[in-house]
Amino acid sequence: xxxxxxxxxxxxxxxxxxxxxxxxxxxxxxxxxxxxxxxxxxxxxxxxxxxxxxxxxxxxxxxxxxxxxxxxxxxxxxxxxxxxxxxxxxxxxxxxxxxxxxxxxxxxxxxx
Amino acid sequence: xxxxxxxxxxxxxxxxxxxxxxxxxxxxxxxxxxxxxxxxxxxxxxxxxxxxxxxxxxxxxxxxxxxxxxxxxxxxxxxxxxxxxxxxxxxxxxxxxxxxxxxxxxxxxxxxxx
Numbered sequence: 410x411x412x413x414x415x416x417x418x419x420x421x422x423x424x425x426x427x428x429x430x431x432x433x434x435x436x437x438x439x440x441x442x443x444x445x446x447x448x449x450x451x452x453x454x455x456x457x458x459x460x461x462x463x464x465x466x467x468x469x470x471x472x473x474x475x476x477x478x479x480x481x482x483x484x485x486x487x488x489x490x491x492x493x494x495x496x497x498x499x500x501x502x503x504x505x506x507x508x509x510x511x512x513x514x515x516x517x518x519x520x521x
Numbered sequence: 522x523x524x525x526x527x528x529x530x531x532x533x534x535x536x537x538x539x540x541x542x543x544x545x546x547x548x549x550x551x552x553x554x555x556x557x558x559x560x561x562x563x564x565x566x567x568x569x570x571x572x573x574x575x576x577x578x579x580x581x582x583x584x585x586x587x588x589x590x591x592x593x594x595x596x597x598x599x600x601x602x603x604x605x606x607x608x609x610x611x612x613x614x615x616x617x618x619x620x621x622x623x624x625x626x627x628x629x630x631x632x633x634x635x
Binding site for chain 1: 525552554556563564565566569571576577579611613615618623624625626627628629
């Protein structure tokens, strides 16, 4: 059972544009929702994370929007740059369980 | 602080062999989790160790096992390797359990089973 659904599978955005990746979850017991960025040949790197009692969190060009009632959250990358080209994973975790459940990933390509 | 380190980085084995992978967490981190990443199945949780005890286990066969040492370093072992075990094996460390949430990943060990 896929507990975290991520879309789109791939995304092409022009430099300077806004990249938006969406995730939906089913398990209301999740306490923590991180986003990871992964470059080829590297492990996932934590980008930004949010807890369900907050509707939005911003760190630099990266923003998470969280809709608890809809059980959805999204990553917005403002002013997208070629260096942002990577695969992005959303994830969810229940405290005390410590098991990250990942979405299927979005391959983001920023074109000049 | 040094990040999570994993050794070896690359490994080639044949079917039926066994393999041991090693993970050193970030200094001070006490929880270590292992994940398998494949193109078909994505990132899947294998198990988590804290205070030398397995606290949680994913849906993998008993051929996959692990342990954690008193210095928080962890190893995972896969016995009787199958072709489908070819994957990137990732280790992640976290300062503690229950409330911190943040897991930091190592670069992974890429295992190829021939």
